[in-house]
Amino acid sequence: MTGRTPPRWLRWTLVVATAVAACVAFGVTTATATLSLGPHEAVYEVDTDGLVVADLGPLGTIEIDSPLPLGLGVDVTVKEIPADLTAVEGASTLDRLVGDLDQYLQFYNTPEVTIEAVARALAGDAVRRTLVALAVVALAGWGVRVLLGAARRRELAEWAAPRTWRLAAGTAVVALVATTVVSGDVDPPRAGRPATEVFAGTALEGARITGRLAGVVDDYGGQLTALYDENEAFYAEARGELSTAWDSWDIRHAVRTNLGQEAADGEDVVSMLIVSDLHCNTGMSGLIEESAVRSGADVVLNAGDTTMNGTAVEKTCVDSFAAAVPEGVPMVVADGNHDSVLTSQQEAAHGQIILDGGVVEVAGVRILGDRDALETRIGEGTSVARERTPAEQAAELAETACAENGVDLLLIHTPPVGTPALETGCVPFQVSGHTHRRAGPEQVGQGIRYVSSSTAGAASGQPTVGPLRGTAEMTVLRFDLDTREMLDTQLVEVTPDGRAVVHDRVPVPGVVPPVGELKAGVPGTGPSAPASDAPATVSPGPTAP
Structure with a gap:
């Protein structure tokens, strides 16, 4: 057995590497962030079910295959629309729901902005949780070391040294299972559920809708998709027109500069x-x-x-x-x-x-x-x-x-x-x-x-x-x-x-x-302006346009 015992430096390297891996797994699989989703506040939590699941309460859920590696997913708990984004009084419940869906147009227009913000927030929280876990493990290890004393530590080291590989593998498995149990509190995906067709060609292509929301999306999703497509097409065309307009001005400016009618920049x-x-x-x-x-x-x-x-x-x-x-x-x-x-x-x-x-x-x-x-x-x-x-x-x-x-x-x-x-x-x-x-x-x-x-x-x-x-x-x-x-x-x-x-x-x-x-003969800063002009005044605009 003595011949199979790894050297001391390798044993400590394995201990540190195992602790770091366990802490990283804990930090990544338990990361959370509170941001927004369309007009709603939302809590984003990393889990291990391989799905991005937006929980809309009694309305159902939206499920998308997760782009994250290693089977990681994200559980999104969609909360209320903040009170200062109120609905118009007198509108029916369905009218308000349709109005809320219309608010998602802004999210669909630039989904990459929300995705990037969520990714940064979750990554930051994962790093913080990992560092906290490492600090806890280091303090716990130091405390155990002090409590054991030198003689007992030598006895344990002699016992553990020849079992190094088995102890390291077992510790890693237990840590990974523990973090999976902590983070995997979302129901597993239901196989065979078809993607909702209304999202085809949009940022939510492949999403699966459950609950009452599925019926609402079937009835009104076409309107939302049409608004999204209209919005995308309008601003894409407008940007093309703007680029052409700048091209036209560049030509005019170059000609005038060459003719001496305008100064070069x-x-x-x-x-x-x-x-x-x-x-x-x-x-x-x-x-x-x-x-x-x-x-x-x-x-x-x-x-x-x-x-x-x-x-x-x-x-x-x-x-x-x-x-x-x-x-x-x-x-x-x-x-x-x-x-x-x-x-x-x-x-x-x-x-x-x-x-x-x-x-x-x-x-x-x-x-x-x-x-x-x-x-x-x-x-x-x-x-x-x-x-x-x-x-x-x-x-x-x-x-x-x-x-x-x-x-x-x-x-x-x-x-x-x-x-x-x-x-x-x-x-x-x-x-x-x-x-x-x-x-x-x-x-x-x-x-x-x-x-x-x-x-x-x-x-x-x-x-x-x-x-x-x-x-x-x-x-x-x-x-x-x-x-x-x-x-x-x-x-x-x-x-x-x-x-x-x-x-x-x-x-x-x-x-x-x-x-x-x-x-009095004081020269003005604008000699081209007529001396008889009185200073102009501008009346205040409305309080809150």
Whole structure:
């Protein structure tokens, strides 16, 4: 027996490897995450039945063959739709159910975003559980070692050494069986159940529906599939139209540059793509990416209202828009009244720069901004959600702008909040959203204000999920780092019929000083503007479009 005993280093290697394997198996097979599935909150748990099973309670289940290796599956417990995503009063139960199914269109439009988020969350939880298990095993081993004492440890080592291989194999089998029992609390798959045909060609192809939901899907699934197909086709065609529109503009720009009618793009010019009021229309993600790439955007400016209600389940929307930004391009965000602190946290997790009352420098541009002081919730109205009112916020931004020498841009969601800062002359240019109507660039006080329309094509009283109901707009804004001036704006439009237009660049107007300063001989920053023009004013937009 002595000749068969492995050396000491090998015995300890086997002990450590067995412990690590058992802990990894435990961590992987017991990983959980709480995220969203369509409009619902959902709990995702790894199991060992080889299926992805979405438990919809009394409605039944949705089962899909798991893409995970080693027989691993995922058990999805779909919980309630959050209370702030309420149904319309007076609607029948069936109407509400059909409405809920319609909400899944957003999930079907970009399922890879949800899948990626779930995979990251489960992997992170598996790592945490593995590390905790390793710590417990190490502490337990150390405690047993201390309690046994040196003499007893020598006796046990002499007994265990020749049985090393059998003990290691037995320990591994017991650990794997134990973790399988812990994680495999879901009923095994039922053989022979046919896939639901209505999902053929969609992200859920091969899914098997059980319970009452199967009848609902049979009756109304065709409508949902038709909506999905319509949505996919619309935005694919719209992106193709947008690409063609950029091609056309590139040709026009090249000709004008060669003829000396336009200056060539300089190295010291920063391009910024403005998006605003996205309201969870993830269908626009591909078009945002197209414009960011084709415009050579160095920065993406998000003027707020990325979500509808700022809820946890709208993380899918935040993830989709974050994925649309080219790698290495920063996104600067001034969250709006339809967003929340949770939305800001979700955006920050993607590395986005969240404005919170201070000045940040991005790509050489000094940007001041803040998230909206108000919060609007569907069915609840608008209320002050911060420690200060919009008027107090406006005054603080003006004070900060004057205290911080050399602010280049003010980015906020609601346009009038920036008026005091513009009137002081401490902010030369402001970008906002909120009103769903484009305005400017035009002079307000001693600065220029530009109000972006909705990049989601948001129309009054219409949902933003699905094909566009109104014209979606983005704007390319260029800034000269040498002169510290905004050069021009370039409007990008996508219409409800899927057509796209990339407009020519329009120079930003110069600021006209007050009449008194003109009489005193003080030169303005915009000599091309007529001296008799009075500073323009813009009336506040509606509270919560």
